[in-house]
Amino acid sequence: MDISASIMCGRVGALAEEGRLLAEAGVDSIHVDIMDGHFVPNLLFGPEIVRALNDATDVPLHAHLMVTSPGSYVEPCADAGTDVFMFHIEAEPFPLRLMERVANAGMTPGIAVNPATPLDFLRHLSAPYVLVMSVEPGFAGQKWIASGLDRIAEVRSLVSDDVIIGVDGNVSPEKAALARDAGASLFVCGTSSVFRPQVDYRTTVADMRSTLGAIA
Ligand code: DX5
Numbered sequence: 501m502d503i504s505a506s507i508m509c510g511r512v513g514a515l516a517e518e519g520r521l522l523a524e525a526g527v528d529s530i531h532v533d534i535m536d537g538h539f540v541p542n543l544l545f546g547p548e549i550v551r552a553l554n555d556a557t558d559v560p561l562h563a564h565l566m567v568t569s570p571g572s573y574v575e576p577c578a579d580a581g582t583d584v585f586m587f588h589i590e591a592e593p594f595p596l597r598l599m600e601r602v603a604n605a606g607m608t609p610g611i612a613v614n615p616a617t618p619l620d621f622l623r624h625l626s627a628p629y630v631l632v633m634s635v636e637p638g639f640a641g642q643k644w645i646a647s648g649l650d651r652i653a654e655v656r657s658l659v660s661d662d663v664i665i666g667v668d669g670n671v672s673p674e675k676a677a678l679a680r681d682a683g684a685s686l687f688v689c690g691t692s693s694v695f696r697p698q699v700d701y702r703t704t705v706a707d708m709r710s711t712l713g714a715i716a
């Protein structure tokens with residue numbers, strides 16, 4: 501089970517410190533939302549934020565590319581120390597070619613998919629990671645879209661067992677347990693789990709871990 505802390509939900513003015521605290525709290529990875537203000541109506545982190553976190557921590561860094569031209573970010577993200585590069589299928593006409601470029605750059609490719617995007621593209625390609633959006637991307641603190649669990653189960657039915665299915669958006673511990681049962685094993689944790697006001701990360705990460713169970 502990969503508990504992946506969505507760093508955009510942390511103290512943006514103290515990201516390196518947040519990364520260290522999250523690593524000490526036992527997260528399995530840190531999820532970095534890269535937004536270009538075009539694919540999503542929000543402008544947020546870039547590859548240099550990944551570099552800053554890479555300098556501050558040793559945990560794996562997952563970049564979630566919410567950008568219209570994900571191919572432009574392959575080399576900058578690889579150079580910054582990104583481990584997993586997840587781009588949106590909606591933004592990429594040539595996903596097979598892009599996944600090859602990502603792998604050749606030394607990162608593991610993943611494909612993110614928005615809540616209303618049909619999943620049958622998964623009959624025609626395989627990616628090491630598939631990130632199922634349970635909110636429309638761009639902002640933290642949104643509400644879970646009801647189709648999330650069914651879509652995770654549908655992805656599970658379409659891909660091989662070695663594909664890691666992630667879920668991203670309003671993933672509370674309760675929702676994470678349901679998502680696990682539907683086939684997910686990567687949980688992007690934001691304001692409804694790890695980043696809760698006045699609760700330290702050791703506690704919130706331990707809560708999520710105990711809800712999910714220690715079974716890998
Ligand atoms: C939303 C991002 C998520 C977000 C999760 O576009 O992809 O990673 O930060 O935050 P919550 O868990 O609050 O929805």
Ligand code: ZN
Nearest residue numbers: 533564668688
């Ligand atoms: Zn994300």
